[in-house]
Amino acid sequence: NCFVLKLDLVTRSKDHKWRLQTLKFRSKSQPDCMEWCRLISSKLENALCKIGCERPQSLLVFINPFGGRHRAESIYTNTVSPIFDLANIKQTVIVTEYRDHAKKFVETEDISKYDGIVAVGGDGMFNEIANGLLLRTQRENKIPVELFNSDCPNSYKTPKIKLGVIPAGSTDCMSYVSQGINDPETAALHIMVGDTHPLDLCSLYEESGKFIRFSFSMTSYGYYGNVLRKSERLRHLGPSRYDFAGVQTFLKKHVSKSEIHFLPSSSNSHATDTTKCRYPCQICSENLVTPKIEIATLDSRPHFTNSISGGDVRDLKVVRGNYIMVNSAMMSCACGRSPQGLSPSAHLADGNMDLILVSNCSQASFIRYMLSHVGGGNRFDFPFVQVHRVKAFKHKVLAKPEAIAFSRQTSVSSSEVTGFESSKDPESTQTESCWNTDGELVESPNISVWVHRGLINIYARGVEN
Numbered sequence: 001n002c003f004v005l006k007l008d009l010v011t012r013s014k015d016h017k018w019r020l021q022t023l024k025f026r027s028k029s030q031p032d033c034m035e036w037c038r039l040i041s042s043k044l045e046n047a048l049c050k051i052g053c054e055r056p057q058s059l060l061v062f063i064n065p066f067g068g069r070h071r072a073e074s075i076y077t078n079t080v081s082p083i084f085d086l087a088n089i090k091q092t093v094i095v096t097e098y099r100d101h102a103k104k105f106v107e108t109e110d111i112s113k114y115d116g117i118v119a120v121g122g123d124g125m126f127n128e129i130a131n132g133l134l135l136r137t138q139r140e141n142k143i144p145v146e147l148f149n150s151d152c153p154n155s156y157k158t159p160k161i162k163l164g165v166i167p168a169g170s171t172d173c174m175s176y177v178s179q180g181i182n183d184p185e186t187a188a189l190h191i192m193v194g195d196t197h198p199l200d201l202c203s204l205y206e207e208s209g210k211f212i213r214f215s216f217s218m219t220s221y222g223y224y225g226n227v228l229r230k231s232e233r234l235r236h237l238g239p240s241r242y243d244f245a246g247v248q249t250f251l252k253k254h255v256s257k258s259e260i261h262f263l264p265s266s267s268n269s270h271a272t273d274t275t276k277c278r279y280p281c282q283i284c285s286e287n288l289v290t291p292k293i294e295i296a297t298l299d300s301r302p303h304f305t306n307s308i309s310g311g312d313v314r315d316l317k318v319v320r321g322n323y324i325m326v327n328s329a330m331m332s333c334a335c336g337r338s339p340q341g342l343s344p345s346a347h348l349a350d351g352n353m354d355l356i357l358v359s360n361c362s363q364a365s366f367i368r369y370m371l372s373h374v375g376g377g378n379r380f381d382f383p384f385v386q387v388h389r390v391k392a393f394k395h396k397v398l399a400k401p402e403a404i405a406f407s408r409q410t411s412v413s414s415s416e417v418t419g420f421e422s423s424k425d426p427e428s429t430q431t432e433s434c435w436n437t438d439g440e441l442v443e444s445p446n447i448s449v450w451v452h453r454g455l456i457n458i459y460a461r462g463v464e465n
């Protein structure tokens with residue numbers, strides 16, 4: 001008679017992939033096998049505890065059957081569920097039947113028995129679940145969210161439940177940025193070992209102060225907004241819809257005359273830094289406790305009057321210009337199409353976002369700028385691109401653009417109007433664009449955006465070197 005002790009290990013493979021490996025030990029004694037099993041299990045739990053990992057015991061899983069290449073269900077059944085079963089993780093699985101199904105469920109049903117919620121889909125699914133969970137948490141803690149609250153613009157409550165994503169979407173930015181790859185097995189293993197990392201989110205408000213949604217990656221007006229609008233009509237093409245919509249949008253250039261108010265970050269880091277957010281990231285773990293918010297009522301501009309952690313209304317900057325894109329990146333926004341992302345040195349949890357203003361330029365220059373995202377070039381080294389690391393910003397489309405005298409000055413100082421020369425480009429159109437926030441459309445052009453540091457916790461550790 002021979003008894004076998006089976007040990008399943010997580011090993012690192014190349015390109016940030018994690019793989020499961022099985023070792024088998026044979027013994028003639030069953031009690032020996034049992035004792036080894038007990039010892040290894042308890043050592044393992046202690047080791048995981050020490051590095052801040054807590055294995056989930058019960059997960060709520062939402063599968064979007066229509067995300068990406070429509071393979072979410074098979075990915076879950078063939079790759080993910082067997083890994084969770086190995087770790088004795090109980091799974092409640094819901095295949096979504098309509099847009100916002102997961103959000104509604106998370107907002108209204110009893111989810112207290114779950115340690116984590118997992119989206120099997122793309123960034124849109126993750127955003128939906130994060131929004132549902134955050135709205136529920138604020139409601140349970142009596143924190144107003146529906147209208148911008150000038151008394152606590154930055155004090156939303158962090159949910160106890162962690163969120164994970166199994167990449168099965170078109171872009172899968174969340175997986176790329178938090179794990180370095182969009183690989184379902186790797187993502188399942190990060191969840192299984194109970195990895196954890198805080199994640200900054202931002203909240204978006206209409207001009208009236210009405211809450212729109214929370215967002216975790218990119219919020220972009222102009223080019224990317226128009227690409228999303230077009231791509232939604234081409235969903236039947238799968239992930240390649242973004243390429244078609246991208247070319248169509250490029251051919252019909254949109255330039256908006258906008259005014260942007262922003263509160264610069266007080267951190268020493270900058271969007272042009274060469275250091276990146278890598279595990280273990282010191283910048284993300286520095287002073288993670290949310291600093292106290294001070295209220296200043298120096299200014300009467302609606303819902304942009306408050307000083308926020310480390311910033312003050314006196315630091316408020318104002319820029320005006322003709323922009324092809326106004327982008328804000330909460331994270332690098334790396335993905336398969338852009339391995340370094342929109343802002344390569346942005347962090348997962350430093351309490352800042354990078355505001356990238358792409359002024360009107362020739363189409364050849366715009367192509368060069370876009371191509372810099374595909375390769376490793378410096379995407380901020382263009383005279384028509386400005387980047388600021390900020391805590392909040394407000395965007396307003398100017399009603400009478402011709403009334404503004406634009407200068408060529410590019411530096412900004414408090415309440416100073418600067419920008420690029422007014423465009424006389426006949427190709428540019430002045431119809432209103434829209435926002436693309438985590439792949440979701442927001443039609444109101446005039447919005448304000450605030451960062452909330454480490455507002456949720458995710459099953460990830462950041463990209464390993």
Ligand SMILES: Nc1ncnc2c1ncn2[C@@H]1O[C@H](COP(=O)(O)OP(=O)(O)OP(=O)(O)O)[C@@H](O)[C@H]1O
Nearest residue numbers: 067068096097098121122123124125169170171172
């Ligand atoms: N059953 C469903 N029918 C229609 N839409 C759905 C359904 N389930 C979820 N959705 C919506 O589909 C949208 C897109 O889903 P998802 O993010 O999973 O895929 P994707 O857009 O292909 O990928 P990515 O967001 O990474 O580009 C989400 O906003 C989600 O709200």
